[in-house]
Amino acid sequence: MDTLLRLEEVSCAYDQTNVVDNLSFHINKGDIACLLGPSGCGKTTTLRAIAGFEPIIAGAIILDGKHVSVQKKLTPPEKRHLGMVFQDYALFPHLTIRDNVSFGLRKASPAMRRSTAAKMLELVGLEQYANRYPHEISGGQQQRVALARALAPEPSLILLDEPFSNLDVDLRRRLSLEVRDILKAQGATALMVTHDQEEAFAVADKIGVMNEGVLQQWDTPYNIYHEPLNRFVANFIGQGHFIRGKALSPELVETEVGIIHGNRAYNWVADSPIDILLRPDDILPDPDSPLQAKVLQKTFTGASMLFKLQLPTGSIVEALFPSHNDHEIGTSVGIRLEADHLVAFPSPTQ
Numbered sequence: 001m002d003t004l005l006r007l008e009e010v011s012c013a014y015d016q017t018n019v020v021d022n023l024s025f026h027i028n029k030g031d032i033a034c035l036l037g038p039s040g041c042g043k044t045t046t047l048r049a050i051a052g053f054e055p056i057i058a059g060a061i062i063l064d065g066k067h068v069s070v071q072k073k074l075t076p077p078e079k080r081h082l083g084m085v086f087q088d089y090a091l092f093p094h095l096t097i098r099d100n101v102s103f104g105l106r107k108a109s110p111a112m113r114r115s116t117a118a119k120m121l122e123l124v125g126l127e128q129y130a131n132r133y134p135h136e137i138s139g140g141q142q143q144r145v146a147l148a149r150a151l152a153p154e155p156s157l158i159l160l161d162e163p164f165s166n167l168d169v170d171l172r173r174r175l176s177l178e179v180r181d182i183l184k185a186q187g188a189t190a191l192m193v194t195h196d197q198e199e200a201f202a203v204a205d206k207i208g209v210m211n212e213g214v215l216q217q218w219d220t221p222y223n224i225y226h227e228p229l230n231r232f233v234a235n236f237i238g239q240g241h242f243i244r245g246k247a248l249s250p251e252l253v254e255t256e257v258g259i260i261h262g263n264r265a266y267n268w269v270a271d272s273p274i275d276i277l278l279r280p281d282d283i284l285p286d287p288d289s290p291l292q293a294k295v296l297q298k299t300f301t302g303a304s305m306l307f308k309l310q311l312p313t314g315s316i317v318e319a320l321f322p323s324h325n326d327h328e329i330g331t332s333v334g335i336r337l338e339a340d341h342l343v344a345f346p347s348p349t350q
C-alpha cells in the first residue's frame, strides 16, 4: 500500500500552549480516515496544519513523499493540491452549480471544464441542477455540490471539516454513506474531521480518536469499538458501563454477572480488581436466567429498546433488546452476558 499522507510527531501550538501534541499517523492512497474526538481536542487544528493554514512547531507533514510542513517551513496551501469541504458548504452564491463545480479548473479549456463539471455532477447525482444557483437547492444537495467541486481538480487528498454538521440527523446518516461511495468511486483519499462517532463509523476505513491534542488510538472502526486501547476511547466510543471484577487468570474475570472469558491473555496480577466495560449489545434477555436485573429506564428506538438496568449489587448496565421485549420500569428481567470482546482495564484503585 502506498502512503499518501504521513504525520510524524507533529505538534501545533497557540500562544505557546500545545493543542496538538506529538501526533503521528499515516493514510494510504484510496483510504478514508477520520479524526474523531470531543470539542477542542485539536481535530480542526490538525486538518488546518495538513492544509497548510497552520504552522507546526515540531515534527513533519509529508504529502505524496514531499515534506510540506516542517518547523518554520510551509508549502503554501495552494501548492499542496488538496480539495476541501467545509461545514458551511462555502459555495459561491452568484455562480451556478455547474460554475461552482468547475471553479477550480480555471486553467482547463472551456470544453474540458464543462465535461468535468458534468461528470462530477453525475457522480454526486445532481446533473439536473447544473443551471441552478446554490440558494435554489437543499442543504444536502449543496454539500454534494461542495464535494463535487472539491473532487473536480482531482486533488491528491480531500479534507472534510465536519461536512454534515449543518444537516438534520437523517440526512447526515444518508449523506455520510453516499459520500463514502462517491469518494470510493473516485478512488479518492480523504481525511474527515467529526465529533460524531456514527458518522465516523459510516465513512471511515481508519479512525483516529483524539483527546486534549493527543492521539489515543488509530485503528479500524471495528477495533476502536471492540478493542479500545484505553479508558478514554472505551468511554468515548459507543455506550456502556464499567462493572468491577476480579482477575482469576490472564483470560478470566469473575464478575457479578458471571465469569467472563477474555479473547486474549491480559497482563493482570491474579486476584487484582479489574473494570470490565459492558456494552448494551453484550447483554441479552434470558427469562430462564438466575441473574435478574431491575428496569430503571427504557428508551424505545424503533427496532430495539434500550434498557437501563440495575444489577443486584447496585451496579448499572445498559442493554439493547429487540423492541418486542417490553418490560415495565421497576420490574425484574432475566439477563445473560454474551460479550465476545472483553474490554477490560486494571481498576484505577490498584
Ligand SMILES: Nc1ncnc2c1ncn2[C@@H]1O[C@H](COP(=O)(O)OP(=O)(O)OP(=O)(O)O)[C@@H](O)[C@H]1O
Pocket: 014, 015, 019, 037, 038, 039, 040, 041, 042, 043, 044, 045, 046, 195
Ligand atoms: N486561533 C486560535 N487561537 C488560540 N487558540 C485556539 C485557536 N484555534 C483553536 N484554539 C484552541 O485550540 C484547541 C483545539 O482547537 P480545535 O479547533 O483544533 O479543536 P476541535 O477538536 O476541532 O474542536 P471542535 O470540534 O469544537 O471544532 C482548543 O482548545 C481551542 O480553544
